[in-house]
Structures are given as C-alpha cells and as structure tokens.
Amino acid sequence: MRRLLTGTCVALLLLLNTVVMIVPLLICALIKLVLKGRYRDYASAGVMWVAETWAEIDKRIFAVCVPTQWDIRGAENLRRDTSYLTISNHQSWVDIPALMEALNRRTPFFKFFLKRELIWVPLLGLAWWGLDYPFMKRYSKAFLAKHPELKGKDLEITKAACELYKRQPVNVVNYLEGTRFTAAKHTEQKSPYRYLLKPKAGGVAFVLAAMGEQLDALLDVTIVYPGGKAPGFWDLVSGGISQVIVDIQVRPLAPELWSDDYETDAAFRKTLQAWVNTLWAEKDCRYEQLIQGMRKTV
Numbered sequence: 001m002r003r004l005l006t007g008t009c010v011a012l013l014l015l016l017n018t019v020v021m022i023v024p025l026l027i028c029a030l031i032k033l034v035l036k037g038r039y040r041d042y043a044s045a046g047v048m049w050v051a052e053t054w055a056e057i058d059k060r061i062f063a064v065c066v067p068t069q070w071d072i073r074g075a076e077n078l079r080r081d082t083s084y085l086t087i088s089n090h091q092s093w094v095d096i097p098a099l100m101e102a103l104n105r106r107t108p109f110f111k112f113f114l115k116r117e118l119i120w121v122p123l124l125g126l127a128w129w130g131l132d133y134p135f136m137k138r139y140s141k142a143f144l145a146k147h148p149e150l151k152g153k154d155l156e157i158t159k160a161a162c163e164l165y166k167r168q169p170v171n172v173v174n175y176l177e178g179t180r181f182t183a184a185k186h187t188e189q190k191s192p193y194r195y196l197l198k199p200k201a202g203g204v205a206f207v208l209a210a211m212g213e214q215l216d217a218l219l220d221v222t223i224v225y226p227g228g229k230a231p232g233f234w235d236l237v238s239g240g241i242s243q244v245i246v247d248i249q250v251r252p253l254a255p256e257l258w259s260d261d262y263e264t265d266a267a268f269r270k271t272l273q274a275w276v277n278t279l280w281a282e283k284d285c286r287y288e289q290l291i292q293g294m295r296k297t298v
Contacts, residue, residue, distance in 0.1 A: 111173065
C-alpha cells in the first residue's frame with residue numbers, strides 16, 4: 001500500500017510539473033520562432049533555463065519522495081561552458097532521469113539527434129525545436145542509388161542545423177546500442193559483451209561528422225541498477241529502486257574520428273568501428289566492477 005501511495009503521489013507531482021513548465025517553455029519557443037540573430041540566441045537561452053528548471057524540480061521530487069540513492073561518480077570536473085558528446089548504455093526508461101540527475105546544470109542541457117520529420121509532432125515538435133534538438137536528414141542507400149546527386153546533402157543539412165552550437169555549448173547524447181538491453185536481444189545478437197548489446201558506430205559517426213569540430217570531450221556514461229536488472233517507471237516513482245550508479249568517464253575526442261567519410265571510406269569505417277568496440281569492451285568491464293561493488297553494499 002505504501003508503494004502504491006508513493007507512486008501515485010510522485011506520478012501526479014511529475015505530471016503537475018510537466019503541465020506547469022511546458023507552458024513557459026512553449027511561450028519561449030514561440031518567441032524564438034519570430035526573432036532573428038542574437039535575439040533568437042537569447043530566446044534559446046530562455047528555453048534552456050526553463051528546461052533545466054523543469055528537470056531540477058523533477059530531481060527535487062525524487063529527492064523528497066523516494067528513497068533512491070543516486071550515486072553519481074566522475075561529475076566533479078564537468079563544465080557548463082564545454083561541449084560534450086555523451087554515450088551511455090541503455091537499459092530502461094529510468095536511464096533518462098539517471099542522466100538528468102547526473103548532468104543537469106553540470107553540463108549544457110543534453111540533446112538527442114532527431115529525425116527531421118519529428119518536428120511536425122504537435123507541441124512536442126515545437127518544444128524540441130525550441131530546445132535546439134538537432135533535426136537530422138538521412139537518405140537511405142537505396143534512395144541515394146536512385147538520386148546520386150543528393151549524396152552528402154543530408155550531412156550538409158544537419159551541419160546547417162547545428163550552426164547554433166558554434167555560439168553556445170551543447171551536450172549531445174547518443175545510445176550506441178540503438179535499443180534497450182534485454183536478455184532476449186542479447187542472445188539474439190550473440191553479443192560478445194556480458195552486459196551490453198553490440199554497439200552501432202553509424203549513428204555516432206554521423207554526429208561526429210556533423211559536429212566533431214564543435215565537441216570538446218566524450219562523456220562515457222555507465223548506468224547500473226541493483227542486481228543488474230532494468231527497472232521500470234513504476235519502480236522509480238514508487239520507491240522500488242534502492243540505488244542507481246551513474247559512472248562518468250571523461251575521454252578525449254581526436255580529430256581523426258571525423259576526418260573521413262564513414263559511408264564511403266572502408267578503412268576509416270574500420271577505424272571508427274574499432275574505436276567504438278574498444279569503448280564498449282572497456283564499458284563492459286567497468287559495468288562488472290560497478291555491479292560487484294553495488295552487491296557488496298546493497
């Protein structure tokens with residue numbers, strides 16, 4: 001009964017926060033829509049402030065209402081005036097609040113690359129645009145085979161969408177696994193990693209090609225839950241998660257990682273894939289260390 005009451009109260013508080021905060025966010029986004037030049041940048045800053053405040057209130061709700069211990073490691077030297085690429089393992093819906101707990105107001109507000117078509121989603125599309133989420137245009141290989149004159153245009157469009165980040169810092173989040181981890185997916189993939197699915201280098205290659213020169217460092221994030229089991233939304237809001245470890249490793253990003261064309265240069269593709277696979281092998285070992293340490297303390 002206690003978890004039912006806690007979960008219901010927390011869910012209602014989160015909903016109330018969303019209803020209240022989305023109004024000024026959308027107003028700032030609409031103001032940004034009609035402004036130009038540096039005034040649009042000011043409006044963008046306003047949207048970011050609203051989003052960060054929204055996230056901080058959510059964090060306060062969790063802190064007051066649920067007993068979850070957020071064990072954030074490696075965040076001491078993070079900066080809000082620095083641009084990052086963040087990669088993370090992906091297990092659950094709770095990964096987003098975990099990143100929010102670890103990164104909000106320690107780094108620029110994190111963003112995801114979205115398909116360009118999502119800008120037309122009612123209200124959310126405007127909110128994502130206002131938050132300066134990069135909307136990418138990707139052409140399939142089949143489409144490019146029929147229209148070779150468009151080769152490289154998708155990257156040019158995405159680079160143009162990222163021009164704002166030359167004037168303000170950014171933190172772009174990329175889930176290399178492409179989907180949430182499950183035992184069934186792990187078995188189906190025959191993943192060589194114990195705790196992770198196979199990483200996909202194509203998405204991060206596109207981000208690096210579009211924004212590499214604007215990114216200062218890589219945040220290699222590993223999220224661990226008790227018992228290595230991925231919790232759900234109800235587990236979080238009802239107080240069913242005792243501890244979450246968010247481990248952050250800051251790594252350099254070498255210019256060689258965006259020096260060539262991932263799609264057409266086979267040698268470069270192998271190099272980038274090897275870099276990603278090395279990161280993932282190290283993350284798998286790190287996960288093992290973190291889960292073993294958690295078992296000793298829980």
